[in-house]
Amino acid sequence: xxxxxALPGDGAGTLAEGGWHTVAHARLALAGRARLLxxxxxxLVLAGLNGxxxxxxxxxxxxxxxxxxxxxxxxxxRTWRYRERGEDLLIDHGLLVRRQVxxxxxxxxxxxIVAGPAxxxxxxxxxxxxxxxxxxxxxxxxxxxxxAEQLRDRLAALGEARMAGL
Amino acid sequence: MTVSSDALSAADWTAxxxxxxxxxxxxxxxxxxxxxxxxxxxxxxxxxxxGGELVGVLVPVGAAALGVLAWARTSxxxxxxxxxxxxxxxxxxxRSARFDRxxxxxxxxxxxxxxxxxxxxxxQLGGGRHGHFRLxxxxxxxxxxxxxxxxxxxxxVRTGPPQTTNAGSQSTESEPQxxxxxxxxxxxxxxxxxxxxAPGASGQPIAASVHAADRARIAAQPVAYESGVPYGPxxxxxxxxxxxxxxxxxxLALSVPVWVAVLALAASVAAWAAGAxxxxxxxxxxxxxxxxxxxxxxxxxxxxxxxLSGEAIQLRHGLLNRFAQTVPLSRIQAVEISRPLLWRPAGxxxxxxxxxxxxxxxGRGEAGKRGASMLLPVALSRSAFEIVGRLAGVDxxxxxxxxxxxxxxxxxxxxxxxYMYGFDEAVVVSRRGLLHRRDCVIPxxxxxxxxxxxxxxxxxxxxxxxxxxxxxxxxxxxxxxxDVDEAQRFLEEQSRRSATARRRTAA
Numbered sequence: 001x002x003x004x005x006a007l008p009g010d011g012a013g014t015l016a017e018g019g020w021h022t023v024a025h026a027r028l029a030l031a032g033r034a035r036l037l038x039x040x041x042x043x044l045v046l047a048g049l050n051g052x053x054x055x056x057x058x059x060x061x062x063x064x065x066x067x068x069x070x071x072x073x074x075x076x077x078r079t080w081r082y083r084e085r086g087e088d089l090l091i092d093h094g095l096l097v098r099r100q101v102x103x104x105x106x107x108x109x110x111x112x113i114v115a116g117p118a119x120x121x122x123x124x125x126x127x128x129x130x131x132x133x134x135x136x137x138x139x140x141x142x143x144x145x146x147x148a149e150q151l152r153d154r155l156a157a158l159g160e161a162r163m164a165g166l
Numbered sequence: 167m168t169v170s171s172d173a174l175s176a177a178d179w180t181a182x183x184x185x186x187x188x189x190x191x192x193x194x195x196x197x198x199x200x201x202x203x204x205x206x207x208x209x210x211x212x213x214x215x216x217g218g219e220l221v222g223v224l225v226p227v228g229a230a231a232l233g234v235l236a237w238a239r240t241s242x243x244x245x246x247x248x249x250x251x252x253x254x255x256x257x258x259x260x261r262s263a264r265f266d267r268x269x270x271x272x273x274x275x276x277x278x279x280x281x282x283x284x285x286x287x288x289x290q291l292g293g294g295r296h297g298h299f300r301l302x303x304x305x306x307x308x309x310x311x312x313x314x315x316x317x318x319x320x321x322x323v324r325t326g327p328p329q330t331t332n333a334g335s336q337s338t339e340s341e342p343q344x345x346x347x348x349x350x351x352x353x354x355x356x357x358x359x360x361x362x363x364a365p366g367a368s369g370q371p372i373a374a375s376v377h378a379a380d381r382a383r384i385a386a387q388p389v390a391y392e393s394g395v396p397y398g399p400x401x402x403x404x405x406x407x408x409x410x411x412x413x414x415x416x417x418l419a420l421s422v423p424v425w426v427a428v429l430a431l432a433a434s435v436a437a438w439a440a441g442a443x444x445x446x447x448x449x450x451x452x453x454x455x456x457x458x459x460x461x462x463x464x465x466x467x468x469x470x471x472x473x474l475s476g477e478a479i480q481l482r483h484g485l486l487n488r489f490a491q492t493v494p495l496s497r498i499q500a501v502e503i504s505r506p507l508l509w510r511p512a513g514x515x516x517x518x519x520x521x522x523x524x525x526x527x528x529g530r531g532e533a534g535k536r537g538a539s540m541l542l543p544v545a546l547s548r549s550a551f552e553i554v555g556r557l558a559g560v561d562x563x564x565x566x567x568x569x570x571x572x573x574x575x576x577x578x579x580x581x582x583x584x585y586m587y588g589f590d591e592a593v594v595v596s597r598r599g600l601l602h603r604r605d606c607v608i609p610x611x612x613x614x615x616x617x618x619x620x621x622x623x624x625x626x627x628x629x630x631x632x633x634x635x636x637x638x639x640x641x642x643x644x645x646x647x648x649d650v651d652e653a654q655r656f657l658e659e660q661s662r663r664s665a666t667a668r669r670r671t672a673a
Contacts, residue, residue: 087665088661097619097620098620098625099618099619101617102616102617102618102657103615104661104664104668107614133637134637134638135615135635135642136614138615
């Protein structure tokens with residue numbers, strides 16, 4: 001597990017203006033970059049197995065994969081923020097395509113906490129909200145497990161209190 | 167009520183019962199399609215090894231024996247709190263459906279089942295791929311009675327014991343139940359007999375009766391009956407709308423799948439006539455698929471009848487496979503009125519809906535993929551708007567629609583004019599499409615979640631797109647290319663409107 005203090009500007013759970021919560025964006029960005037490792041390694045292995053021009057191409061592809069996505073991943077991780085409001089949870093994110101999601105507490109059916117291997121190693125996790133609609137894409141990545149669990153319990157209690165029939 | 171129909175009183179459902187013996191045959195025919203191909207392979211491969219005939223005899227005999235065994239080991243009964251179905255030859259399975267979990271009880275009659283006068287009950291439990299029970303097959307009347315009984319029990323669980331019959335009299339506990347049940351059963355049966363006979367079988371072809379009822383009788387029908395009354399016993403159930411056979415055929419003739427089918431058929435025939443056998447090989451499978459699809463479309467919604475009964479709508483349709491379905495109004499999540507280009511001259515519309523709690527993607531027949539979503543296969547768009555408005559409790563024509571801003575033409579030059587939305591105190595309405603026009607209606611209380619999405623190009627133009635999410639189904643409510651400030655304001659206000667509406671429905 002990586003020490004969170006070692007990462008400058010990792011603003012997990014900081015209360016920003018207007019009641020917005022931010023997420024641990026530095027670690028979130030690292031987790032995103034870590035997800036590039038498997039395809040990157042495959043490309044490097046391919047480069048090793050091939051010779052001549054093909055080797056160059058594969059190596060270039062591996063380098064490009066990291067070069068192109070390194071910076072945007074960091075930037076987009078910074079855009080995640082959420083706000084607990086009276087009746088609903090508001091999630092806001094997106095660098096190129098901006099997305100805002102409003103999930104009423106009374107519509108939440110269940111709340112998941114998931115963490116992939118990279119996220120676990122970095123000590124973060126993702127909170128997922130489910131409604132009766134399959135199109136609801138509401139998740140908050142880059143939460144610390146303790147605060148994610150607190151948030152989940154809070155949301156579950158709010159959902160219980162406001163649960164409305166379909 | 168005659169003695170014979172009294173013979174099965176409510177209490178009798180509590181004893182374990184088997185389905186009708188003929189259901190072995192019905193199931194066998196249903197399975198035959200899958201079995202036949204396997205059998206052919208088995209016979210052919212068996213022939214290669216010698217003894218193909220033996221396989222050809224053994225497999226059907228084995229399958230028949232299994233069918234009989236499966237039937238003998240399947241039983242159902244009504245427990246105090248739930249409906250229970252025990253089945254399985256090797257692996258015993260006992261499934262139970264609590265009455266408070268039953269969303270709907272549908273009656274499904276496949277063509278084969280109709281030959282034997284049987285019907286299949288389907289219990290919708292909401293959610294998931296395994297969210298429904300199939301109870302194959304009972305005598306048609308028995309199935310209708312069990313359905314009425316189950317609906318009655320479900321209603322009792324939902325609303326508490328019936329107040330109207332209990333008032334004043336301190337009778338035994340089962341008394342009001344059974345009278346409710348009998349009334350429900352009687353009305354169910356009466357209705358079933360009215361609709362069920364096959365076309366031509368009773369001397370009263372469906373087409374004729376449909377033509378007689380060619381008009382939507384909207385004004386005559388009171389919107390709601392007193393609550394607490396089960397779905398069945400509403401005295402005179404005048405259909406809201408019966409789709410005339412002629413109009414239905416014409417609407418199909420003006421639809422793309424049928425044209426594709428006709429073209430595919432023509433191409434196949436032409437290829438055959440020209441003796442181009444290679445081409446034929448390419449055409450025939452597609453033709454079979456397309457013609458099958460068109461035929462399915464035709465037979466599925468033939469004789470479509472929409473009845474408003476208390477707080478629920480009843481749908482009955484089907485030419486060979488007949489289907490009856492009751493959908494409580496409160497379970498309808500969103501509705502779409504679509505007007506395809508080819509139907510516009512005739513002024514027709516199709517109405518589809520999202521229904522909560524229907525298991526999707528599982529099972530043969532109506533409640534499978536599309537069945538539970540059709541509200542009207544074709545109707546005059548005026549009637550469609552009026553009916554949808556009545557179901558939602560609003561006047562749709564009075565909802566003001568706002569077009570997308572002028573600058574949206576830089577993002578959607580052609581289609582900008584088609585995008586409109588509006589709302590009143592009860593619903594949000596979105597319209598899209600210039601050629602094929604779709605109007606979606608979603609009540610505030612039914613909105614699951616809201617998304618606001620702004621792509622890079624939209625950001626340059628200060629535009630945003632809002633989606634109002636509903637449960638799974640064909641209806642998607644999307645407000646495209648709105649001014650971003652307006653969208654942001656709408657998002658705020660809509661979440662408040664939805665919250666208020668939810669509280670009002672909960673109270």
